Amino acid sequence: MAQKRRDFIKISSLSAAGLIFGAQQLRSAIPPYSQTELGDFGPLSSQRTPTYCEVCFWKCAGWVYKNQEGAIQKVVGNDNDSNCNGRLCPRGTGGVGMYYDEDRLKNPLIRVKGKDGKQTFREASWDEALDVVAKGLQKVKEEHGAECTALLTHGSGGHYFGTLLKAFGSTNIAAPSYAQCRGPREVGFIATFGEGLNSPEPTDIRDTRCLVLIGSHLGENMHNGQVQEMSDAIDKGASIITVDPRFSTVASKSKFWLPIKPATDIALLLTWIHEIIENEWYDKDYVERYTYGLDLLKAHVKNYTPEWAYGITTIKPEGIRETAREMANAAPSVIIHPGRHVTWYGDDTQRLRAVAILNALLGSWGRRGGFYVPEKASVPSYPHPEFPKPQRTWRDAMGGKYKLADLALASGVCDATIPSPDLNCSIKAWIVNGTNLIMTLPDQRKTIEAIQNLDFMVVVDTMPMEITGYADVVLPECTYLERWDDLRVVQGREPNIALRMPAAEPKYNTKPAYWMAKKLADKMGLGDYFAWNSMEEMLDWQLKEVGSSLEEMKRIGVKNLPREYGGLYFRDGEEIEFNTNTGKIELYSTALAAEGFDPMPKYTPHMEPPAGYYHLNYGRAPQHTFSRTSNNPNLTDLMDENTLWVNPKVAKEWGLKNGQPVYLENQDGVVSDFPIKVRVTERTRFDSVYMVHGFGHANKKLSRAFGKGASDSQLITRVLVDPIMGGTGMRGNFVTFRFEKESEVKS
Numbered sequence: 130m131a132q133k134r135r136d137f138i139k140i141s142s143l144s145a146a147g148l149i150f151g152a153q154q155l156r157s158a159i160p161p162y163s164q165t166e167l168g169d170f171g172p173l174s175s176q177r178t179p180t181y182c183e184v185c186f187w188k189c190a191g192w193v194y195k196n197q198e199g200a201i202q203k204v205v206g207n208d209n210d211s212n213c214n215g216r217l218c219p220r221g222t223g224g225v226g227m228y229y230d231e232d233r234l235k236n237p238l239i240r241v242k243g244k245d246g247k248q249t250f251r252e253a254s255w256d257e258a259l260d261v262v263a264k265g266l267q268k269v270k271e272e273h274g275a276e277c278t279a280l281l282t283h284g285s286g287g288h289y290f291g292t293l294l295k296a297f298g299s300t301n302i303a304a305p306s307y308a309q310c311r312g313p314r315e316v317g318f319i320a321t322f323g324e325g326l327n328s329p330e331p332t333d334i335r336d337t338r339c340l341v342l343i344g345s346h347l348g349e350n351m352h353n354g355q356v357q358e359m360s361d362a363i364d365k366g367a368s369i370i371t372v373d374p375r376f377s378t379v380a381s382k383s384k385f386w387l388p389i390k391p392a393t394d395i396a397l398l399l400t401w402i403h404e405i406i407e408n409e410w411y412d413k414d415y416v417e418r419y420t421y422g423l424d425l426l427k428a429h430v431k432n433y434t435p436e437w438a439y440g441i442t443t444i445k446p447e448g449i450r451e452t453a454r455e456m457a458n459a460a461p462s463v464i465i466h467p468g469r470h471v472t473w474y475g476d477d478t479q480r481l482r483a484v485a486i487l488n489a490l491l492g493s494w495g496r497r498g499g500f501y502v503p504e505k506a507s508v509p510s511y512p513h514p515e516f517p518k519p520q521r522t523w524r525d526a527m528g529g530k531y532k533l534a535d536l537a538l539a540s541g542v543c544d545a546t547i548p549s550p551d552l553n554c555s556i557k558a559w560i561v562n563g564t565n566l567i568m569t570l571p572d573q574r575k576t577i578e579a580i581q582n583l584d585f586m587v588v589v590d591t592m593p594m595e596i597t598g599y600a601d602v603v604l605p606e607c608t609y610l611e612r613w614d615d616l617r618v619v620q621g622r623e624p625n626i627a628l629r630m631p632a633a634e635p636k637y638n639t640k641p642a643y644w645m646a647k648k649l650a651d652k653m654g655l656g657d658y659f660a661w662n663s664m665e666e667m668l669d670w671q672l673k674e675v676g677s678s679l680e681e682m683k684r685i686g687v688k689n690l691p692r693e694y695g696g697l698y699f700r701d702g703e704e705i706e707f708n709t710n711t712g713k714i715e716l717y718s719t720a721l722a723a724e725g726f727d728p729m730p731k732y733t734p735h736m737e738p739p740a741g742y743y744h745l746n747y748g749r750a751p752q753h754t755f756s757r758t759s760n761n762p763n764l765t766d767l768m769d770e771n772t773l774w775v776n777p778k779v780a781k782e783w784g785l786k787n788g789q790p791v792y793l794e795n796q797d798g799v800v801s802d803f804p805i806k807v808r809v810t811e812r813t814r815f816d817s818v819y820m821v822h823g824f825g826h827a828n829k830k831l832s833r834a835f836g837k838g839a840s841d842s843q844l845i846t847r848v849l850v851d852p853i854m855g856g857t858g859m860r861g862n863f864v865t866f867r868f869e870k871e872s873e874v875k876s
């Protein structure tokens with residue numbers, strides 16, 4: 130399958146068989162669009178099966194209900210689940226649309242060259258497709274070593290392919306949720322407190338008195354449990370401070386909105402630190418008992434006055450002082466929220482260090498209304514042989530850089546796939562599971578260049594995304610409503626586990642990831658790593674190890690377990706050893722200093738947009754999760770394209786009207802494939818435009834999402850890499866308006 134050149138292939142007429150469904154099949158393909166159509170399905174049956182939602186990473190536990198004919202009807206939250214408290218968000222409720230989406234991948238596909246020399250896909254049996262995958266991976270192993278294979282994943286199936294890859298001899302396993310999302314905050318918090326935040330973040334929002342959101346738009350960013358807690362906290366009188374160039378939904382609920390100039394957040398954070406130290410508003414007992422480096426920090430921030438910050442951030446000094454006082458008055462029940470997607474300007478670990486330091490000064494770490502101490506259930510893995518030790522790991526491909534990264538970088542795997550003199554051996558094969566890398570990684574040209582250098586790529590997905598068009602083999606996965614998966618084991622106030630089981634047989638010729646990985650393992654002589662006969666057997670064994678059973682979990686869905694390691698908060702005067710070099714919370718980071726980085730965050734100016742260009746800001750909508758939901762029939766009913774927020778002053782200068790479609794061109798001359806409609810609003814600054822991420826799909830097989838709106842990912846070609854952990858800063862891009870596009874849009 131050595132193939133030096135891949136064309137993007139539409140997964141086209143192969144699925145035309147879907148058009149000749151019988152009446153019954155057509156009926157089951159109708160998504161539950163509306164209440165009227167819901168009525169058509171008749172009354173719900175009392176039968177329900179437990180699941181946890183896969184529409185986003187929050188993994189809320191719920192129940193799947195079917196109608197009396199056995200068709201999946203709706204998903205509702207599980208009352209005993211602390212991630213959702215019985216209520217799913219709009220996306221979770223619309224998750225049923227993933228199951229009913231008629232654009233789903235339906236059969237295994239293999240890339241072939243047609244008689245005319247053009248590449249195309251042909252349908253294949255599962256046995257044949259898995260044979261091709263096993264042989265493709267084995268060939269790379271024989272020619273280059275197992276270490277030249279990698280898994281890029283986002284979603285529950287990643288665990289099974291991860292086991293397969295480790296058994297095969299490679300630990301190159303990466304998810305874009307790290308270097309393209311939350312990695313810098315993990316490293317920044319580890320450098321400060323000796324531990325990261327993980328997911329869900331242990332923010333004690335329900336009891337907070339002051340919540341500070343910096344570039345985080347909770348509510349539009351539907352982190353279910355957190356949004357519910359925030360709403361309760363507001364009702365109880367908590368104040369919200371929102372720092373955002375855009376008047377987000379949560380800004381409208383906030384006591385303070387600071388419309389900061391983009392790319393200057395560190396200046397504001399340093400000034401808040403300055404104010405809290407100079408005014409002695411910090412928690413003296415806590416800081417003395419638990420922290421290291423106050424004097425060094427005090428000297429470091431001496432000149433970061435509100436007047437200094439005003440010139441940089443455009444936030445007035447009295448606003449900075451007043452908000453610093455607001456936090457101090459609420460301390461320790463205050464949260465400077467670490468955010469989630471924090472890869473912005475390349476100095477992100479340092480910005481998140483400043484967030485961590487501020488929390489430490491206010492004594493909120495380990496305190497009620499600040500950050501609680503989370504616990505996670507300890508569920509053993511099903512017994513398997515030890516994994517072989519690879520001779521090279523992903524770290525070797527980094528050339529000694531990013532030593533403080535605690536997980537592999539998806540962008541690093543991409544870099545290591547493009548041959549260069551620094552690499553002993555570039556990566557030659559990818560398994561891609563549930564992540565549309567073309568729209569997830571910044572700089573699409575580089576991602577495509579990496580793919581062109583692969584010997585082999587298999588893509589596992591439920592939908593025909595852009596990435597599937599570049600695969601050698603496409604394996605169609607069934608949706609989360611049709612499969613068993615691993616137990617959900619996440620941290621929380623109480624350790625807890627949740628079960629996902631199939632509510633229906635897989636539609637079409639699709640299969641679950643565990644089935645694919647186990648079959649591949651058998652074909653590759655690695656069957657011992659998947660020694661269980663069925664998921665039921667495996668799950669029952671695991672559950673009995675933690676005092677439950679499959680039978681019990683089928684009935685209750687979620688089980689909360691008792692805490693084992695102490696209370697939710699630090700006790701007064703409790704002696705605590707933090708997992709840092711000094712055993713203290715490090716205001717001055719000895720780990721960063723040892724690696725030659727600034728031990729305390731500094732402000733560095735970033736590039737300004739050229740005349741006529743604007744900062745490209747992007748974010749989330751409550752109806753969608755990245756690009757994965759943009760074709761979902763239920764969710765496109767709620768929102769089917771993104772719009773471009775433009776300040777009225779800018780609209781006037783350019784003569785832009787509400788609803789007018791425009792193309793966007795970035796600083797590198799890349800023009801959006803599709804136009805986006807303008808939304809003229811005071812709610813964004815004059816130096817920025819804003820759009821929701823995940824739209825502008827170029828794959829025609831996405832019948833609802835194709836050509837709808839613009840893709841921010843396509844316009845992110847300047848990548849500001851964090852020197853500490855390799856996160857890919859994506860907010861350094863600028864765009865201008867174009868009223869027509871010369872070239873034909875690609876499909």
Ligand code: SF4
Nearest residue numbers: 182185188189218221
């Ligand atoms: Fe599903 Fe919404 Fe929960 Fe995410 S937050 S897991 S989409 S219900």
